[in-house]
Amino acid sequence: MLRQFATAITIVGGTFAAPAHAQNTEILNVSYDIARELYAAINPAYIEQRGEGEGELTINQSHAGSSKQARAILQGLQADLVTFNQVLDVQVLADNGFVAENWQEQFPNNASPYYSLPAFMVREGNPKEIDGWDDLARDGVSVIFPNPKTSGNGRYTYLAAWAWAMNEFGGDETKVRDYMTKVLNNVEVFDTGGRGATTTFTERGIGDVLVTFEAEALNIAGENDDYATVVPPQSLLAEFPVAVVEKVASQRGTEEIARDYLDFLYTPKGQEILASFNNRVHDEAVVKANADRFPEVELYKVEDVFGSWEDAQETHFASGGVLDELQRQ
Amino acid sequence: MKAKHLLIALAVLFALVVIVLPVAVIFQRAFAEGFAVWLAAVSEPETRSAIVLTVVTALIVVPVNIVFGLCAAWAIARFKFPGRRALLVVIELPFAISPIVAGLCFLLVYGAYGPVGGALQPYGIQLMFNLAGIVLVSLFVTCPFVVREVLPVLSVSGEDEERAALTLGASGWQMFRLVTVPNITWALVYGAILATARAIGEFGAVSVVSGAIRGQTMTLPLQIELLYNDYNTTGAFAAATVLALLALVTLVLRGLIALTHPVRGAAQ
Numbered sequence: 001m002l003r004q005f006a007t008a009i010t011i012v013g014g015t016f017a018a019p020a021h022a023q024n025t026e027i028l029n030v031s032y033d034i035a036r037e038l039y040a041a042i043n044p045a046y047i048e049q050r051g052e053g054e055g056e057l058t059i060n061q062s063h064a065g066s067s068k069q070a071r072a073i074l075q076g077l078q079a080d081l082v083t084f085n086q087v088l089d090v091q092v093l094a095d096n097g098f099v100a101e102n103w104q105e106q107f108p109n110n111a112s113p114y115y116s117l118p119a120f121m122v123r124e125g126n127p128k129e130i131d132g133w134d135d136l137a138r139d140g141v142s143v144i145f146p147n148p149k150t151s152g153n154g155r156y157t158y159l160a161a162w163a164w165a166m167n168e169f170g171g172d173e174t175k176v177r178d179y180m181t182k183v184l185n186n187v188e189v190f191d192t193g194g195r196g197a198t199t200t201f202t203e204r205g206i207g208d209v210l211v212t213f214e215a216e217a218l219n220i221a222g223e224n225d226d227y228a229t230v231v232p233p234q235s236l237l238a239e240f241p242v243a244v245v246e247k248v249a250s251q252r253g254t255e256e257i258a259r260d261y262l263d264f265l266y267t268p269k270g271q272e273i274l275a276s277f278n279n280r281v282h283d284e285a286v287v288k289a290n291a292d293r294f295p296e297v298e299l300y301k302v303e304d305v306f307g308s309w310e311d312a313q314e315t316h317f318a319s320g321g322v323l324d325e326l327q328r329q
Numbered sequence: 330m331k332a333k334h335l336l337i338a339l340a341v342l343f344a345l346v347v348i349v350l351p352v353a354v355i356f357q358r359a360f361a362e363g364f365a366v367w368l369a370a371v372s373e374p375e376t377r378s379a380i381v382l383t384v385v386t387a388l389i390v391v392p393v394n395i396v397f398g399l400c401a402a403w404a405i406a407r408f409k410f411p412g413r414r415a416l417l418v419v420i421e422l423p424f425a426i427s428p429i430v431a432g433l434c435f436l437l438v439y440g441a442y443g444p445v446g447g448a449l450q451p452y453g454i455q456l457m458f459n460l461a462g463i464v465l466v467s468l469f470v471t472c473p474f475v476v477r478e479v480l481p482v483l484s485v486s487g488e489d490e491e492r493a494a495l496t497l498g499a500s501g502w503q504m505f506r507l508v509t510v511p512n513i514t515w516a517l518v519y520g521a522i523l524a525t526a527r528a529i530g531e532f533g534a535v536s537v538v539s540g541a542i543r544g545q546t547m548t549l550p551l552q553i554e555l556l557y558n559d560y561n562t563t564g565a566f567a568a569a570t571v572l573a574l575l576a577l578v579t580l581v582l583r584g585l586i587a588l589t590h591p592v593r594g595a596a597q
Binding site for chain 2: 034
């Protein structure tokens, strides 16, 4: 017992001591919860293309819901950079001085190296013939997507449906609300997160259509013939914002390398890896090479339809907001 | 007679459905693809590091709890002092508080902006999102176990034997070692085992303060959930068997000690 305890103490001592000398060659990428495989592929590719003599680099990963991650950073999680799936969650860091005010201008495309959109995953052969947003409101269609209150994924789905309806009904909000109520009534299970909704649809076999990011749908349908991906003709742009956590990185002397790592996501090699995980990218050569996987789609932007993410949050998802009103009907 | 059989059948059925079946399924799923696959899954670096972290946490938390639990139980059983009842209530508080709330409390106090965490930050000392944070919350959730088990035995066994030892010339330490400890061994071990099981199994509180850095601050329960969410069912179930095995080891230890140390005045 005593010896075990001594060993434990040695290990503990080691754990505390380690960051002290390895500091400038260790960076922490704090990310959203389903990006693990993606960054497990990005990290070695990034390390490989670094020049000789730049020293050893370890890239650590942390994955959880991106709002939880943002909160952890505010409480002291030593993140050098973030790769999130929610603009709001980076904005929270900017508001608290962890990330530069102009973070969206620091990297191309609103600091979003890749993007995706809410799309549909249906059962084999698409028996309910679900092709567009109007089908989600049809009688007898069972819809699955996560709760917009707790899940970014669910928020995108809700806003995409709303944006489509605004366009379809020429801005007639009564009709839009009517449509949204029908869609919400068709939702059979409201899971708290995207992965939970996927599990409900695939493992529990509930629902005719799962609305989730195109990347998630393609990842699953690509491996399993029981499902098929349907990309509706219109959808909502879902950005995946990145930023250097300057407050932490400047203290740890890792700012430059964190910036370089994020720049790598925009290189042809980085974009190629991102696209191989079914994300849409901007690099023209990569876009061309993957054209058959990503059908053309008209994308609305949150800023254009709802003003800003803050406004959308306030109007729709806050307590007593539009979502609450619709669900009460 | 009928009622007796019915009761037995109910108890067995309940144990089967609620305990045996789920645990059996974990092992069945974990080994469904063969032992080699299981071994590969548990020796995957991130899972291995989660196992090490979990064991290290328990190795720190349990001894601290034994010492603290003994002191507290001794103080409460043998001395009268103001606030004695209050102390007992405070020690048992972790039973009543949901672990997730405990985690949040620790984050608010010891996090970068908390009163304690903020004061330590200028010195480069960080207490959250690393081993220190995980140990702190584990101490919190496990601290009632030893006290709760030892205290009743200490109270029942009374002071008579201890007084006698002192009268016959034993030193305080001799009295403690030769009279008190034998009386409470079983309770102490039992408390330590419960604390161990809780420390290695704790999810909620640890999840709040872990920071979820892969290969560094993921404990085994967190790693299991994460593997499961990554659609890595085999990996998740393999890691779950390790956790179940750790629990089994503590149970076997308990049984062995019970066999080799027939204790006087044992509570159990």
